[in-house]
Amino acid sequence: MSTxxxxxxxxxxxxxxxxxxxxxxxxxxxxxRQSLNEADIAAVLEVLRGDLxxxxxxxxxxxxxxxxxxxAKHAVAVNSGxxxxxxxxxxxxxxxxxxxxxxxxxFAASANCIDYAGARAxxxxxxxxxxxxxxxxxxxxxDATPDCRAVIPVAYAGLSALDADFRxxxxxxxxxxDGCHALGGTRPDGSKVGSGGAAAMTCFSFHPxxxxxxxxxxxxxTDDDEFARRLRLLRNHGMERDPEHFIGAxxxxxxxxxxALGFNYRMTDIAAALGASQLTRLDDFxxxxxxxxxxxxxxxxxxxxxxxxxxxxxxxxxxxxxxxxVRVDFAGARRSRADVMAxxxxxxxxxxxxxxxxxxxxxxxxxxxxxxxxxxxxxxxYAQALTLPCFPGMSEDDAARAVGALARALGRxxxxxxxx
Ligand SMILES: Cc1ncc(COP(=O)(O)O)c(C=O)c1O
Numbered sequence: 001m002s003t004x005x006x007x008x009x010x011x012x013x014x015x016x017x018x019x020x021x022x023x024x025x026x027x028x029x030x031x032x033r034q035s036l037n038e039a040d041i042a043a044v045l046e047v048l049r050g051d052l053x054x055x056x057x058x059x060x061x062x063x064x065x066x067x068x069x070x071x072a073k074h075a076v077a078v079n080s081g082x083x084x085x086x087x088x089x090x091x092x093x094x095x096x097x098x099x100x101x102x103x104x105x106x107f108a109a110s111a112n113c114i115d116y117a118g119a120r121a122x123x124x125x126x127x128x129x130x131x132x133x134x135x136x137x138x139x140x141x142x143d144a145t146p147d148c149r150a151v152i153p154v155a156y157a158g159l160s161a162l163d164a165d166f167r168x169x170x171x172x173x174x175x176x177x178d179g180c181h182a183l184g185g186t187r188p189d190g191s192k193v194g195s196g197g198a199a200a201m202t203c204f205s206f207h208p209x210x211x212x213x214x215x216x217x218x219x220x221x222t223d224d225d226e227f228a229r230r231l232r233l234l235r236n237h238g239m240e241r242d243p244e245h246f247i248g249a250x251x252x253x254x255x256x257x258x259x260a261l262g263f264n265y266r267m268t269d270i271a272a273a274l275g276a277s278q279l280t281r282l283d284d285f286x287x288x289x290x291x292x293x294x295x296x297x298x299x300x301x302x303x304x305x306x307x308x309x310x311x312x313x314x315x316x317x318x319x320x321x322x323x324x325x326v327r328v329d330f331a332g333a334r335r336s337r338a339d340v341m342a343x344x345x346x347x348x349x350x351x352x353x354x355x356x357x358x359x360x361x362x363x364x365x366x367x368x369x370x371x372x373x374x375x376x377x378x379x380x381x382y383a384q385a386l387t388l389p390c391f392p393g394m395s396e397d398d399a400a401r402a403v404g405a406l407a408r409a410l411g412r413x414x415x416x417x418x419x420x
Contacts, residue, residue: 029402030350032209032323035285035392043277047269058269062276063219069279070183070194070202072221074228077272078235081180081205083265084218085113085152088201091220091230092150092174094119101141102152102178103133104357104371104378110154110178111358122148123359123368125375131309131325132161134377135169142171150174155182155193157354158211158289158320159310162198163188180205183212184286185320193320196223201231206275209391211289211320212282214275217267238262288392289321295399296324296388302415303407305329309381323354324390327381333410337386343409349402352387 047058059077067075078084094100099120102110114121124141127134133153142148151173153162158181167175177199179185185193194202201224204210206217220231233240238260240246246257267275293308293316300306309325310316330337341351357378359368372379388402407414 027348028350029348029389029394029398030391031352031387031389033391033393034208034213035281036213037281039280040274040277043273044270047273050269052269054266054268054270056269058272058276059267062214062267062272062279065276065279066194066204066219067221069282070192070221072194072196072202073223073225074231075194075219075221076228076231076235077217077219077267077275078231078265079218079267079271080216080265081178081203081207081210081218082109082113083235083263084203084205084220085109085176085178086116086263087231087234087265088176088203088220088227089113089117089119089150090234091201091227092176094149097147098149099145099147100150100152100176101133101138101145101148102358103154103156104359104375105131105156105355105381106154106178106358107180107355108358108361109180110152111364114150114152119149120147121364121367123371123375125377126156126381127161128377128380129310129312130159130161130315131156131381132159133166135165138166139169139171142169142173148173150176152176152178154178154180155185155320156323157310157325158182158185158322159315159318160185160187160193160198167198174201175199177202179203180207180210180218181322182320183210184282186318188318194221196221200224201227206271206278209322211285211322212275212278214267214271214278217271217275233260234262235265236262237264285392286320288394289390290316290319292390292394292399293319293321293324295396296390296403299400299403299415300326303403303410304412305332305410306406321390323387325354325385325387327384328386328406328410329384333412335410340386340406340409344402344405347401347405347408349405350389353382353385354387355382355385357382 063075094117096118100114101122104123111121124137179193179202182193201222204219206214239256240259241256359371
């Protein structure tokens with residue numbers, strides 16, 4: 001039996017549009033939602049009935065399964081995607097005097113992690129097709145920025161764009177892929193997102209709207225032994241427990257040494273058990289998301305002024321389809337985005353905008369003067385962006401309902417129905 005206990009779940013950082021009252025929760029189609037079954041629940045209960053809620057065997061078990069799934073030598077589990085990004089920045093040696101660059105179309109955490117490490121967070125524009133960091137913009141940025149030590153491309157909506165052009169453009173800088181949308185997807189070279197080839201480290205999130213959930217959680221995958229050692233050290237207060245790495249001479253079963261300023265970013269066994277159970281379902285989830293994307297693609301082909309992003313069939317085949325995002329010609333339809341979102345919400349269909357470009361946030365704006373002119377692709381996309389519901393529990397009827405609500409909100413005929 002499939003159990004979907006939680007209902008419309010907003011991203012913690014993204015308040016639902018407030019202009020109209022939410023319809024009854026049972027009818028509401030959120031833009032994302034977890035899928036939990038009895039096996040997931042049993043896995044959590046097993047931990048709750050045991051002795052160790054944290055620092056037990058479930059975390060290394062989850063790490064081994066994740067590393068195996070993505071094809072990486074190491075997976076280091078932490079308690080959020082944000083923590084994963086923070087530790088990856090530190091492991092890459094970011095700190096004062098260095099910069100790192102990410103893209104403006106992303107969630108705040110992709111850049112905040114650079115600031116947490118004490119480095120300067122920079123931005124370069126997205127590619128208009130992939131909506132990931134543009135190789136051309138990256139090259140131009142790096143030519144002018146010798147202190148840049150790491151690049152953080154985002155696999156936007158589930159599509160990794162780490163191809164040979166991108167790697168050449170990165171000019172040897174450490175590549176930390178923000179794969180928080182993309183577990184289950186594949187890279188242009190055919191490897192899984194998270195494998196050790198194209199990126200030095202890949203970061204994942206297990207928030208409930210993500211490809212799999214652990215409640216909250218995250219992980220870094222890497223092939224590099226030294227990065228993995230550093231990540232493990234930093235997630236647990238910087239404490240070294242392996243006598244082989246001790247600096248001092250004192251020995252004993254109680255001895256550990258603090259080697260760095262670390263954090264408590266440990267994942268609990270409760271979360272790890274849920275994550276491991278969900279991981280066994282990931283390929284089914286991804287296949288379902290792919291079906292949903294193809295239903296939408298077909299239905300939206302008949303709706304003027306609306307076009308799916310990343311529509312190239314090769315991109316479609318590789319994406320984890322975390323989000324189903326479209327470009328909408330709001331101006332052509334003479335409707336504002338706020339009105340369209342409110343009208344759809346009144347019909348019980350949740351939408352979102354992924355994302356407000358990072359330089360538009362008041363906190364970042366002072367660092368990016370004249371940003372609108374510097375990031376034309378991000379600006380162009382932001383003006384049109386809308387995310388429609390996409391999660392494994394959705395049916396084809398749900399997708400049709402979302403498309404119908406969008407068509408009505410835009411004042412356009414519903415695709416597949418004659419106007420009369
Ligand atoms: C692209 C991206 N990066 C990082 C994060 C942060 O992940 P978490 O919420 O697990 O900290 C998110 C979460 O929304 C995200 O979408």
